[in-house]
Amino acid sequence: MFRTRPDARPATVEVLVEGDPVLVPEGASAAAAFLLAGHVAIRETPVTGAPRGPLCLMGVCFDCLAEIDGVANRQACMVTVAPGMRIARQHGARAARP
Structure with missing residues (x-):
């Protein structure tokens, strides 16, 4: 569905998506990763x-809510990747704090 341009070779960052290492372009969003x-x-x-799944990719629809570095309900399209970032699928609503 989404592919990087073949002539574009930006610097890459390694992140963990669902526990698997993935190389993504520097400056990409967690949703793109x-x-x-x-x-x-x-x-x-x-x-x-x-x-x-991510829909608008600009912070309007909230369909890209994910767990990023252990924090639930993060808008993945609004978070820029960083080396070692952990991005995981969010299941249901996050737990309420007592």
Whole structure:
């Protein structure tokens, strides 16, 4: 679905997507890293568990909510990748703190 241009060879950053190492272009979003890793659904809805994937990629729709470095409900399209970042699918709603 999404591919980098063949003539573009930017610096790369290694992140972990669902525990697997993935090289992504420096400056890419965490949502882009998830898509580059071959995943489509980045979260499940809290009510029905329906799969959702990044849609707008500009911070408007909230369909790209993911767990990033252990923090749930992060808008993956608004977070720039960093070396060693851990990006994981979000299942349902995050747990409420007591």
